[in-house]
Amino acid sequence: MESTPKHQQLLHLLLLTTLIYLSSAISIQSSFPQEALPTKSGYLTINSTSGSSIFYTFYEAQNPRTPIYDTPIVIWLQGGPGCSSMLGNFYELGPFRVSFSLRHNVEHLTLVRNSGSWNRIFGVLFIDNPIGTGFSIAGSPDEVPRNQHDVAKHLFIAVREFIGLEKSFENRPIYATGESYAGKYVPAFGYYTLKKNARLAKSRRLNLAGVGIGNGLTDPEIQVGTHALNAYYSGLINGKQKMELEKLQEEAIRLTRNGNWSEATSARLRVLGTLSNMTGLATLYDFRRLKPYEDDLVGKFLSSVEIKRALKAKESISFEVCSDLVGNALNDDVMKSVRYMVEFLVKNTKVLLYQGQCDLRDGVVSAEVWMKKMKWEGIGKFLEAERNVWSVNDELAGYVQKWENLTHVVVMNAGHLVPTDQAVNSQAMIEDWVLEKGLFATGQVTQKPSHIGTCSIG
Missing domain, CATH: 3.40.50.1820 (Alpha/Beta hydrolase fold, catalytic domain)
Structure with a gap:
């Protein structure tokens, strides 16, 4: 059996991909009653x-x-x-x-x-x-x-x-x-x-x-200091992770008290980002959800x-x-x-x-x-x-x-x-x-x- 030339294989692949895309393409239709x-x-x-x-x-x-x-x-x-x-x-x-x-x-x-x-x-x-x-x-x-x-x-x-x-x-x-x-x-x-x-x-x-x-x-200064304890007693992090998170919280609190507002905002985001990575949750906004809102x-x-x-x-x-x-x-x-x-x-x-x-x-x-x-x-x-x-x-x-x-x-x-x-x-x-x-x-x-x-x- 004769083999198909490479350029024809590529063409067939391209046509197949296009057909698959067209058959599954999604457009949005909205209505306002x-x-x-x-x-x-x-x-x-x-x-x-x-x-x-x-x-x-x-x-x-x-x-x-x-x-x-x-x-x-x-x-x-x-x-x-x-x-x-x-x-x-x-x-x-x-x-x-x-x-x-x-x-x-x-x-x-x-x-x-x-x-x-x-x-x-x-x-x-x-x-x-x-x-x-x-x-x-x-x-x-x-x-x-x-x-x-x-x-x-x-x-x-x-x-x-x-x-x-x-x-x-x-x-x-x-x-x-x-x-x-x-x-x-x-x-x-x-x-x-x-x-x-x-x-x-x-x-x-x-x-x-x-x-x-x-x-x-x-x-925020008080609230940022609660994440580690809350997550720990919710069974979402262990003791070692709790201590790591508490150090990040302390840094956010220190920067806030010193009036380093931009750095304090970034420090809070590090707390939340670390907590998210530690828990693997889909969203911190609701720990039950398997996907975000x-x-x-x-x-x-x-x-x-x-x-x-x-x-x-x-x-x-x-x-x-x-x-x-x-x-x-x-x-x-x-x-x-x-x-x-x-x-x-x-x-x-x-x-x-x-x-x-x-x-x-x-x-x-x-x-x-x-x-x-x-x-x-x-x-x-x-x-x-x-x-x-x-x-x-x-x-x-x-x-x-x-x-x-x-x-x-x-x-x-x-x-x-x-x-x-x-x-x-x-x-x-x-x-x-x-x-x-x-x-x-x-x-x-x-x-x-x-x-x-x-x-x-x-």
Whole structure:
């Protein structure tokens, strides 16, 4: 049998490879159902001269329990720094979530209704913050905030402009919430707002009624020192690894105390990187997961010109879930504490702190350590308060500890993105906290658990 010439073999191989590629090629098709459109969306001007503006989407309450002019508005701020709140909108707590399916070798991204959306009985306002994040526009890189004061100043301007869009918005109570690096944004906005309100006429104030922080980075110097112990007692590292990690943590703490902010940020990243390598986990955001959160679905979905047009976003913006520009601008801010802002807020309004039980970055231990150091006259009573078993729909949802203005919640079977992992329970949490129902009622919680529940984390 005569052998095939080499060039013909190569041609056959090329043709075969091309056919295989064409048969398995994936294109993206996105759709945006009419009922999923926000009530309002667009831009809030920060600087009319430079064009800097903040992008927002607002979803009115689906089934408000009170007249609309009294219905609370919950603000959601994503973390990062520099991650878009469209992640919270379309992957966590908005009325619709991005869903993936593969049909006939075509990747379809569609929106499906979220049974645990936070706008069931409240209005929800998603803000791409700071400018330069998501669809928000920074007139120049120099305008991107580099500290929490400037972040808060921009947010105050944006929220006041939003409130001015409708007469019915004027007196509605506002609750600022967010997760992760918003553990700084939320306190900064709350602190700035209350200080600013004190100097403004009543008609120009924002009606801030409370702040809520989920899995927040709030007091980094203290929080970075918890990773080794947390991982060790979770059975994820051994004693030798614990000591190695503790040395890296001590270096991050030393640099922070010396005010070497950039080096301290890098040192914290070394701690987290080392922990990730030691454990081999798919993500530190949730030690149960075999693969990371699929937030890239949101990026793909929002890359469509049609979707941008539907949201009234600037079509020329190349959407990124998290902005390197903003992340770099706030690099020196990462290790700076805003605990003093939370201490001020808890004396003047109500504060919710919640964590997903399975988060290894900014989880339960990380938060409890800095909470104990709060300079607040009620902290002793809070630490002595009952840690109550919390149930939703007669099933264990987690634990609630409360004294006066401070409420702490541990959400079972959830990681860093609590609303993604426990949609219905997170909805129940935010509603009961705002409305002060059940274990979230005003004053000291004295109810003791009637039974002890168990929960698998495997």
